[in-house]
Amino acid sequence: MPRITGSWLSGPSAALPENSDGAEQAYRGQNLGLPPNGPGSIPGPGRRIGGLMIDWFLSMGVATLITGADIPFGGLMPTMTLIVWFVMGVVCVTLFSYTPGQLFLGMRVGRIDAPARVGFVRALGRQALLSFVVPATITDIDGRGMHDRATGVAMIRTR
Structure with missing residues (x-):
């Protein structure tokens, strides 16, 4: 019985993935093979929210027209x-x-399984989940939202 309850009573750290050498992850995106900072790294939440706000205000302008x-x-x-x-x-x-x-703030969406474009189906699924807001607020240890994780993509810095 202790083993069953120990898995969920251990807290959220019990669900964290371990690296191949058993060490903890040092930075966001390490498990994905991305650099710790600069181009190719995972952007922070401020940059992501800023990109979303710019897109929303542009959409408001077009909707007004x-x-x-x-x-x-x-x-x-x-x-x-x-x-x-x-x-x-x-x-x-x-x-x-x-x-x-995202372009204005130096980010892009990239697939994590292949060096290819995101594609229509992934973009549609990502945007549909993002429209509910909540999936974007819940992130994993790599800094990816649930919408990115579900579609197999990640936000990547371009500069």
């Missing part, structure tokens, strides 16, 4: 902003591997 709304927070405007943000995320990540906000 589409709806012709005078009030940015009333009527059809919030729904149109979400639709524009969703479509922009799927199209940009599929074609370029980054959204305008």
Whole structure:
């Protein structure tokens, strides 16, 4: 009986993956083979949130042009902003591997299993999960959100 309860009573550290030599992970992205900082590393949460905010404000601007709304927070405007943000995320990540906000802040979305483009299906799944907000707030030891982990991608710094 102690063995069964010990797995969940040990706390969250019991679920952490161990490196091949049994040592703890030194930095985010080490288990993925990424460098600790600079280009190719995992960006911090501030940079990721900044990119999301830039994309959201761009989407609000486009939605305002589409709806012709005078009030940015009333009527059809919030729904149109979400639709524009969703479509922009799927199209940009599929074609370029980054959204305008990610490009501005020096990030891109990259697959972790192969040196290839993200693709439409992964971009669609990632954006669908990201629209629920909660999957992006729960991260693993490598700094990837649940939406990135579920689709097999990671945010990577470009500069």
